[in-house]
Amino acid sequence: MIVDWEAEFQxxxxxxxxxxxxxxxxxxxxxxxxxQIAQHAHSEIIGMQPEGNWITRAPSLKRKAILMAKVQDExxxxxxxxxxxxxxGVSRDQLIELLHTGRQKYSSIFNYPTLTWADIGAVxxxxxxxxxxxxxxxCRCSYGPYARGMVRICKEESFHQRQGFExxxxxxxxxxxxxxxxxxxxxxxxxxxxxMFGPTDDESTHSQQSMTWGIKRFSNDELRQRFIxxxxxxxxxxxxxxxxxxxxWNDERGHYxxxxxxxxxxxxxxxxxxxxxxQRLAQRVxxxxxxxxxxxxxxxxxxxxxxxxxGQAGSSTAAA
Amino acid sequence: xAGAGSPNGSVxGSVxGSxxxxxxxxxxxxxxxxxxxxxxxxxxxxGSLHAADAELAMGMARDVYTRRSEGVSIWVVPTASITAxxxxxxxxxxxxxxxxxxxxxxxxxxxxxxxxx
Ligand SMILES: [Fe+2]
Ligand SMILES: [Fe+2]
Numbered sequence: 001m002i003v004d005w006e007a008e009f010q011x012x013x014x015x016x017x018x019x020x021x022x023x024x025x026x027x028x029x030x031x032x033x034x035x036q037i038a039q040h041a042h043s044e045i046i047g048m049q050p051e052g053n054w055i056t057r058a059p060s061l062k063r064k065a066i067l068m069a070k071v072q073d074e075x076x077x078x079x080x081x082x083x084x085x086x087x088x089g090v091s092r093d094q095l096i097e098l099l100h101t102g103r104q105k106y107s108s109i110f111n112y113p114t115l116t117w118a119d120i121g122a123v124x125x126x127x128x129x130x131x132x133x134x135x136x137x138x139c140r141c142s143y144g145p146y147a148r149g150m151v152r153i154c155k156e157e158s159f160h161q162r163q164g165f166e167x168x169x170x171x172x173x174x175x176x177x178x179x180x181x182x183x184x185x186x187x188x189x190x191x192x193x194x195x196m197f198g199p200t201d202d203e204s205t206h207s208q209q210s211m212t213w214g215i216k217r218f219s220n221d222e223l224r225q226r227f228i229x230x231x232x233x234x235x236x237x238x239x240x241x242x243x244x245x246x247x248x249w250n251d252e253r254g255h256y257x258x259x260x261x262x263x264x265x266x267x268x269x270x271x272x273x274x275x276x277x278x279q280r281l282a283q284r285v286x287x288x289x290x291x292x293x294x295x296x297x298x299x300x301x302x303x304x305x306x307x308x309x310x311g312q313a314g315s316s317t318a319a320a
Numbered sequence: 321x322a323g324a325g326s327p328n329g330s331v332x333g334s335v336x337g338s339x340x341x342x343x344x345x346x347x348x349x350x351x352x353x354x355x356x357x358x359x360x361x362x363x364x365x366x367g368s369l370h371a372a373d374a375e376l377a378m379g380m381a382r383d384v385y386t387r388r389s390e391g392v393s394i395w396v397v398p399t400a401s402i403t404a405x406x407x408x409x410x411x412x413x414x415x416x417x418x419x420x421x422x423x424x425x426x427x428x429x430x431x432x433x434x435x436x437x
Binding site: 079 | 350
């Protein structure tokens with residue numbers, strides 16, 4: 001039976017149906033998804049580091065429990081996404097190797113340091129907030145396993161953003177020093193968060209094809225604008241300012257105007273020279289290497305239980 | 321782990337004409353996770369994970385897939401033990417059901433006024 005599978009593939013996408021792992025798909029579709037899902041998975045697990053940094057120093061038991069739950073969620077998100085990527089025919093080992101050797105990237109936002117407790121608030125509010133903006137449309141991505149993973153992730157993300165907002169709200173309403181700490185964190189995280197949406201549409205290399213394939217539903221600039229429009233009123237509610245003097249409502253556009261983005265900084269961080277690039281990767285590799293004995297022990301234990309006789313050299317059979 | 325018929329399809333066999341086999345993972349085997357959300361519901365497939373054995377797979381499934389009380393019962397199944405239908409989910413395997421509309425009640429005319437039929 002001869003089927004024009006390529007036409008069938010595009011028909012499935014155009015009908016807003018889903019591509020499943022064992023369907024025929026163009027190699028470039030597969031490669032694009034592997035790259036995107038892997039980068040997303042890497043971002044989730046590298047993203048545990050800036051926040052993990054504050055678990056032992058959270059200001060109360062309640063804040064510590066909340067932060068641990070959030071960091072655990074990010075580990076879970078990484079696992080959902082690695083599983084989704086694996087349905088495309090790459091192995092987990094390959095993906096981890098690609099991350100550790102710098103051949104696949106993670107989101108540049110995690111190369112910024114979390115200097116004070118208020119940074120944990122700013123990360124939850126702005127970084128998780130921007131991530132949610134990016135991720136909600138991915139729940140309708142044309143690739144089934146990715147879309148299903150994103151549904152789970154988006155459900156869990158909403159608490160991440162709220163707990164960040166709440167941290168900032170409490171600090172902002174606290175002493176003058178606490179308010180200043182909250183403002184300082186927002187001043188440092190605002191522009192990097194805006195850059196999370198990636199290059200402007202005219203500079204974005206993969207966007208058009210991803211749109212045709214139903215992997216992407218909105219352009220970088222559309223999502224960035226949506227995030228800014230949602231966030232400005234929230235900053236007012238926090239009694240904090242956003243560090244952009246050009247930020248103002250434009251009645252004609254029905255959107256907030258904003259100032260120019262420092263793309264030189266963006267590319268510098270993407271290309272490896274952000275404040276924490278080396279530290280993040282080194283810490284990730286070290287954790288993997290230091291955990292090797294745990295994985296080996298589990299493997300050995302499983303093998304021993306599957307075949308209790310094996311590995312007992314000089315046992316009764318040999319002696320008899 | 322073979323998993324040529326895995327519901328998660330972790331097989332690069334989708335390349336037309338290719339007979340590619342599973343890329344060997346040097347790590348732990350793959351398990352498919354099914355969760356019963358509440359009593360009275362069936363177990364549903366929720367995802368997969370790697371684990372050295374069934375017991376560890378169970379513990380990890382709990383940690384990864386039920387952090388918010390999403391389930392009251394978990395099944396973990398080695399991906400390699402699942403046999404699935406065809407590699408192509410649009411296969412003619414299911415076509416024979418398509419020309420039997422008489423299996424549906426809507427196929428039959430019911431005269432006006434006839435009740436409880
Ligand atoms: Fe996440
Ligand atoms: Fe998050």
